[in-house]
Amino acid sequence: MANSASLDGYVHFEGFDSFERDAFDRKKIRAGMRKAGRLVMQKAQMNLALGGGRDGYPVSRTGATLDSIKAKVSRSGFLVRVAPTKTGAMKAYYPAYLHYGVKQGRRLGKLAPGAGVGKSNRRAKGVRAQALAARASGEWRITPRDNYMADALQDSSSQVQRLLAVAFADALS
Incomplete structure (x- = not known):
């Protein structure tokens, strides 16, 4: 099973391509x-x-x-x-x-005030990538x-x- 956009649901037949629609x-x-x-x-x-x-x-x-x-x-x-x-x-x-x-698990949202690094309240370097990798390797909810x-x-x-x-x-x- 492929979970990407593909042409699995498309049928084309030959023979009438040379005619105009009119x-x-x-x-x-x-x-x-x-x-x-x-x-x-x-x-x-x-x-x-x-x-x-x-x-x-x-x-x-x-x-x-x-x-x-x-x-x-x-x-x-x-x-x-x-x-x-x-x-x-x-x-x-x-x-x-x-x-x-x-x-399984929720999407990453905004950080709580004061939970991040610096004045702009950012995540530490590499934390977002680790969280996304943990979610991707996790179990399926559905x-x-x-x-x-x-x-x-x-x-x-x-x-x-x-x-x-x-x-x-x-x-x-």
Whole structure:
């Protein structure tokens, strides 16, 4: 599992790159994108519901994360984004905490008045680096979970490519 920004959740298919966007019927493209987004959304919800606790996925206790997975077609219609969104049932956007994890201990804050060195109340040389290293080597409060969204796209990428190829071919005529 990679905790960095990557293109795991991206699908590209060849064959229609030489055409201008104006050549396509946008209604048909948007319909195809909605179908592809719905397919990936349902697969991600299934991954989360059935694989909870196993396969490194988070456990679904209340179903708020399941309900938060939405597919949104861009304004131009040539892109669909499937992702968990913050809903009213969530106090914070916790799918990010589940994916990236949370380290034990708190962030370094300002020093208390008079606790530092000198007139500007700074930390002594090397103290900040030691504190950051201690926190980084510490335990996880919430361990990072696998990316069920990228896995859903990877599992259904051939179906998505087929759906979009048909939609783009229909939109040309």
